[in-house]
Amino acid sequence: MGVGRFAPSPTGDAHPGTLLAGLLVWLDAKSRGDTVLLRLEDLDTTRAQGSHVDAILDAVGALGLRFDTVHTQSLDKARHHLALDNLAAAGLLYPCACSRSRVKALGRKAPDGGFAYDNVCRGRPLPEGGWRACGENVRARLPDEALRLYDESGLDLSQTPAAAMGDPIVLRRDGVVAYQLAVVVDDAAQGVTRVVRGRDIAPSTATQVMLQRLLGLPTPVYRHHFLLLEPRGDKLAKLHGSVGWRELSRKYDGAKLCGWLAHVAGLTQAPTPTTPDALVDAFDWSRVRGDDVTVRWNGHALEP
DSSP: OOEEEEOOOOSSOOOHHHHHHHHHHHHHHHHHTOEEEEEEOOOOTTTOOHHHHHHHHHHHHHHTOOOSEEEEGGGGHHHHHHHHHHHHHTTOEEEEOOOHHHHHHHOOBOTTSSBOOOOTTTTOOOOTTGGGGOOSEEEEOOOSOOBOOBOTTOOBOOBOHHHHTOSOEEEOTTSOBOHHHHHHHHHHHTTOOEEEEETTSGGGHHHHHHHHHHHTOOOOEEEEEOOEEOTTSSBOOGGGTOOOHHHHTTTOOHHHHHHHHHHHHTSSSSOOOOOHHHHHTTOOGGGSOOSOEEOEEOSSOEEO
């Protein structure tokens, strides 16, 4: 039996893109007879809030998504620190003094739409006391080699991540373990065999696979799905002011929203109310659309 996971960050209200991802993760797992966990990725203590956790739990509950396990990522700090110790013991960690503005000023675009780091601090040693005593960002030195990589759908993820993205930050200067490290450590510890997520995360896959190899961790099967976009073309996301669950729930109950999401995904012919349980038997990725969808919220309804 495999394991899937839905891993939202509780840094804002659950929005339609979040809930689409949760539905597809759940349908993928349950159609295979796999277990599926909900992992609340709350490491970013500057943005994660308990009220956002409650909103995510309310939203997935209303939608009808029942997870086999619910886990809070911040409880796993010890294993994140052990991974940092292992990388340090291998001589792969170094402090980085570069600001975001310096990296942006380099002007070298990365595959994820951001800016690639040039690994200029690679030669700097950790301070006495190691990464725990470092007041700067800490990066992991990746091998300067290419990865030939495709996800389950055939999406080409091939990359030389050390060059295309730059060595990843694994520990922020404020002491928060960074996403790229935490996600691979937790997926391995929780036995995750399938990672289903939006294709905005696809450019990070090669970096994550490199970190898995450095740490001796298994690589799950990856699949990346279409996105919901705002009219201006950005990913439909809470950071861009998208409509959240609290507002949505005034107009949509769980079955109505599930029906809308299923229809937008291509799983049903009309946006009629439904439940994940009613969708699971007929679920197949060949029925899920491949193109992104622009969505508008007019204050009363979602309009694809």
